[in-house]
Amino acid sequence: MGLFEKIFKRPGARSAPEGFFETFTAYTPVFTNWNGKIYESELVRSAINARATHISKLNVKIGGDATPSLAAKLKTGPNEWQTWGQFLYRLSTILDVQNTAFIVPVYDLNWELSGVYPVLPSYCEIIQYDGEPWIRYQFRNGDHAAVELKYCGIMNKFQYSDDFFGESNLALAPTMELIDIQNKGIREGVKSAATFRFMAKVNNFAKPEDLAKERKRFTKENLQGEGGVLLFPNTYSEIQQIKSSPFIADTDQMNFIKQNVFDYFGINEDVLQNKAFGDKWSAFYEGSVEPFAIQFSDVSTKMLFTEQERASGSFLMATANRLQYMSNTEKLNVSAQMADRGIMNRDEIREIWNLEPLPDGQGKAYTIRGEYYLLGADGSVTRKGDDLTSGNQ
Structure with a gap:
């Protein structure tokens, strides 16, 4: 039994669904994993990692008298495979890369709720079955699973056109193209700097065959050995080096690219380089970490406890001791x-x-x-x- 079978123990719908769950916006409630590959960029990955690292330090607390067995299990970790730090780090990373993150319930052998787990489906849709909305997941390995919407948690960013899911990171595409062009320019610049090129005028050669023979001779004697000094016969004249100047963005342009990424993910260079403390860290906490903590707390509380249990004071809350910074x-x-x-x-x-x-x-x-x-x-x-x-x- 693999991880998939351990998490999705609940039986799915046995008959065909009744269609997509109706939404206000008339958008089909479908989530597709965005393959923009922003996580492959060093700068973007550093920004996402900085935010996720601080979020992973949040302290998760369970309050209230409802389901004491669940509270005892969640006190030690979200599931049997992760710590709370690992869970929060991955959940934050998924949310930043996809702008939508899914939390699914984990059940034990007795079909009792025992934890939560963050999943990364390649495709997800909200369908209606027996009058209830269900989330049907599809993963890259071809596995499918369906769970009632009320038992799942959905976190999102940049939510606009869809009633459930966030937008893609297409708005960051122009900046990603600039980063790619800049990286290619740096690579080509390094290659050019390590390459010696020259041009020369060859005298006393009238036939193309003679020029071809001279080119082969010069290459064999000067460029196929162990290296050394290039020797030019007196038939060569006007010898000069060919210098290329590849375009590389200057400091202001690089700072502009960085600032676009920092603004998009809500961090700054002090946070990225672990220099932020005091008021600077408090500002980062209030603008970036705290909104995540609030949304995660609300989403988790709603999926783990019934309305009556929540009304009686049961909750899950992620907090941080800001004074430590x-x-x-x-x-x-x-x-x-x-x-x-x-x-x-x-x-x-x-x-x-x-x-x-x-x-x-x-x-x-x-x-x-x-x-x-x-x-x-x-x-x-x-x-x-x-x-x-x-x-x-």
């Missing part, structure tokens, strides 16, 4: 101010510094500096260490 000076200032005022306990402050919680619950206590006063809802004021409560002051 501050500079040490900023961390120290936040730690001191939050601890002095009793806003954060010792364990929460230790988390900012990537430290483990204190044993036996010692870090759950809050510390408030002595000169601070607690103003009660009734107007009473209590100073730290005082046993009595005074009136309004």
Whole structure:
């Protein structure tokens, strides 16, 4: 049994579907894997990798009392083959490359939900069967599978014409062509720089046969040996080197190409080179990582829990401790101010510094500096260490 059989245990529709699921836009709800091969570009792959790497560090939490067995399973990982970091990294990569990412449920031998898995179909369509919309997948190896839409998750970007799926990356095609032309220019420039070419005028040869014999002689004696110095007889004149100047984009043009890619994927060079921290990383988080986390949390919560379970407080949420990306000076200032005022306990402050919680619950206590006063809802004021409560002051 392979991965396909392990994931898609649910039986598909046994009879013919009733047709495509009707949408508002009148577009046939079909997703086709875009073969633009943007992931083969070094710059684009670096941009996608930078975003996916930060997204893979999100912390996935399960809340609520619904299906405690599922919560226990998801706490250790999304499925038996991946960690949460690997799952989020691949899901982010698929979303950036295809602008549509599918999450399917994984069931155990007892047909109980045991996890989730990101799939990359080559073709997908939403059909109607027995009055319910189903997603029917087709993969490159020819396998097919169908799962009810309500049990699947669909994440998308650049969603416009289709009610379910995102657009292709065709808008990036002009930039990809510029990148390809630039790379070819660099390769040809390196080849030209390593090649010595010359031209010369040959005297005293009137017949074409004599020129052909001289060309063969010169090639055999100068270009088929172990190398060295080219020797020209006195019958050669006006000898000069042929220099080629291949076109290579200048710095401004290269920066323009890079900026197009960075703008498209929502990153910058500081993030790409791991230089972003503090406010710069917070801006990247809010603009790129957080939207992914919110969409993933909403999509996963909807596919894993029923409406009643969600109403009672069950959820899946992907979060990140943004304070960990501050500079040490900023961390120290936040730690001191939050601890002095009793806003954060010792364990929460230790988390900012990537430290483990204190044993036996010692870090759950809050510390408030002595000169601070607690103003009660009734107007009473209590100073730290005082046993009595005074009136309004």
